[in-house]
Amino acid sequence: MNPFNSVTRHSSLMRRQLNGYARILLTTLVVVGCRDRRAQQADTAKIVAAPTATETSTAARPAATASAAGVPRRVGPVGQQAAPKPASTPTRDTLTRRVDSTTTTSIAQAPATTLPPTPPAATPTHSPPAPSALSVALARLPFGNRERLEYQVKYGFLGVGSAVLEVLGMDSVRGAPAVHATFTVKGGIRVYRVNDSYETWFDPSSFATLRAVQNIDEGSYDRQRNFEFFPERQMLSENGKPEMPTVADPLDEASFLFFLRSIPLEVGVTYEFARYFRPDRNPVRVVVERKDHVKVPAGQFDAIVVRPMIKTSGIFGEGGHAEVWFTDDSTRTLVQLKSSLKFGSLNLYLRNRRPGTPWEGAATMAGPAR
Numbered sequence: 001m002n003p004f005n006s007v008t009r010h011s012s013l014m015r016r017q018l019n020g021y022a023r024i025l026l027t028t029l030v031v032v033g034c035r036d037r038r039a040q041q042a043d044t045a046k047i048v049a050a051p052t053a054t055e056t057s058t059a060a061r062p063a064a065t066a067s068a069a070g071v072p073r074r075v076g077p078v079g080q081q082a083a084p085k086p087a088s089t090p091t092r093d094t095l096t097r098r099v100d101s102t103t104t105t106s107i108a109q110a111p112a113t114t115l116p117p118t119p120p121a122a123t124p125t126h127s128p129p130a131p132s133a134l135s136v137a138l139a140r141l142p143f144g145n146r147e148r149l150e151y152q153v154k155y156g157f158l159g160v161g162s163a164v165l166e167v168l169g170m171d172s173v174r175g176a177p178a179v180h181a182t183f184t185v186k187g188g189i190r191v192y193r194v195n196d197s198y199e200t201w202f203d204p205s206s207f208a209t210l211r212a213v214q215n216i217d218e219g220s221y222d223r224q225r226n227f228e229f230f231p232e233r234q235m236l237s238e239n240g241k242p243e244m245p246t247v248a249d250p251l252d253e254a255s256f257l258f259f260l261r262s263i264p265l266e267v268g269v270t271y272e273f274a275r276y277f278r279p280d281r282n283p284v285r286v287v288v289e290r291k292d293h294v295k296v297p298a299g300q301f302d303a304i305v306v307r308p309m310i311k312t313s314g315i316f317g318e319g320g321h322a323e324v325w326f327t328d329d330s331t332r333t334l335v336q337l338k339s340s341l342k343f344g345s346l347n348l349y350l351r352n353r354r355p356g357t358p359w360e361g362a363a364t365m366a367g368p369a370r
Contacts, residue, residue, distance in 0.1 A: 134177055135359075137205035141179075142261045142332050144356020145169055149334060151348040152297055153187040153194075161187010161194065163348050165257065165334060167356055173201050173210040183254045185348075192219050194346070198254035203231070207259040208249035209277060227252070229277065236277060250277035251284075256308075260286065260324070261332035265304050267291060281311040294325050294336055297351035301335050302328040331355075 131139075146167055153161035163185040171180040178201040185196045195217040201210045212227040228237045229250055236246040251259055256276075263271060265288050274282040287307045294303050303325040325336035337348040 134204065138359035141204060141359065142330060143167060143258065145359050146354075147356030148352075148354040149350060150352040151337075152351045153185060154347045154349070155187065155189055155192075156345060158189065160189055161185065163187075171201055176210060177204065178202060178210050179204050179258075181254060181258060183257060185346075194218050198252065200252055200254035202251075202255040202258070206231075206249045207251065207255055207262065209252045209255045212252040212254070212277075214253070227277070245279060246277050247274055247279050247282065249275055251275045252277055256284070257334065260306065260308065261326065261334075265306060265326065265332070267304070276310055276312075278312070285309045289323070291328060292325065296335050296349040298335065298353050301325075301333075303335060304328050 144167070146169060148167070149165045151163040151165070152159060153163050155161075163183070165183050166181065168180040168182065171178050180199075180201050182200070183198045185194055188194045195215075197213075197215040199213040201212070202208060203210060208231045209227070209229050210231070211229065212225075214223070214225045214227075216223045216225075226239050229246065230236065230243070231246075231249055234246055234248055235243040236250070237243045251273075259275075263286070267288050267290060269288050271286040271288075272283040273286070274284075276282050276284050285308070287309070289305045289307055292303050292305050294301055304327075305323055305325055307321070307323050322337065322339040324334060327333040327335055333350070333353065334348075335350040339346050
């Protein structure tokens with residue numbers, strides 16, 4: 001036997017044995033290390049879930065002796081790892097979210113949303129009251145309150161008298177508001193005298209007559225008549241007699257003059273109205289003849305000339321020929337009138353004019369019902 005070969009065999013056998021022992025030892029160490037690590041992780045989970053009073057006290061120590069919250073904690077090899085330290089107990093204003101088995105992160109809650117202050121309630125505003133129907137009607141009238149027009153009356157070329165067309169203001173007829181106005185003519189010559197008075201109360205919206213009083217004294221003709229009109233029933237009563245039919249929105253002689261001031265008056269146009277208070281004497285025709293420039297005692301005026309015709313006797317009767325000059329402006333002021341009568345011509349020329357005042361407030365100044 002070769003001694004060198006014997007030694008070689010013993011050495012190989014010894015190396016195989018040592019390698020087997022080493023593998024057994026390494027396997028044992030790995031198993032023990034894994035078991036210790038699982039036990040350590042289980043202990044750490046219990047400590048995080050339910051910290052004791054001692055651990056809470058330890059967590060409250062200064063940061064110099066403990067790991068800062070939220071910093072990953074490193075686990076060393078078996079036999080060198082530090083004692084587990086509990087995680088900081090989250091306060092009420094934080095939310096704790098688990099990142100992994102060894103790391104925690106704290107997220108601050110969002111501050112409560114502050115709502116803007118509620119603005120104070122707006123103070124309600126009160127719109128001015130709408131104007132009444134009466135106020136609107138008065139504002140549309142072409143003449144003012146208390147207007148007074150004075151005329152020189154001539155019979156032919158002779159100055160024989162005077163005339164006045166006047167608005168007396170607001171009144172009330174059977175509780176209804178009414179414009180009160182008069183038209184008077186006085187004068188004449190020895191053989192023919194005129195002393196006429198026409199007093200009227202009419203609705204400011206439609207010009208319909210509600211009441212009229214007429215005192216007519218022309219030569220040998222003398223008559224006094226009192227009328228009560230009921231436009232809503234198209235009836236009238238004369239001098240207290242039984243009622244008789246009339247037209248819708250009737251006009252007497254005086255209210256007719258004010259009504260003429262409210263229509264457009266276009267040259268070349270003939271207007272017809274079935275509004276004269278005596279139905280059998282309708283229609284009333286108004287022919288707008290021309291424009292003119294007229295000179296009267298009150299001054300010079302641009303005017304519109306109209307010719308009214310009524311189937312009756314008197315100034316505007318069909319038997320005569322009457323022309324009226326109205327100013328060519330918004331007021332339609334009567335500045336001149338010429339009428340042919342049986343015994344010559346009767347003419348009126350404006351000599352004095354007192355403009356009326358605005359109707360504002362007149363709606364509350366109507367007189368008592370009567």
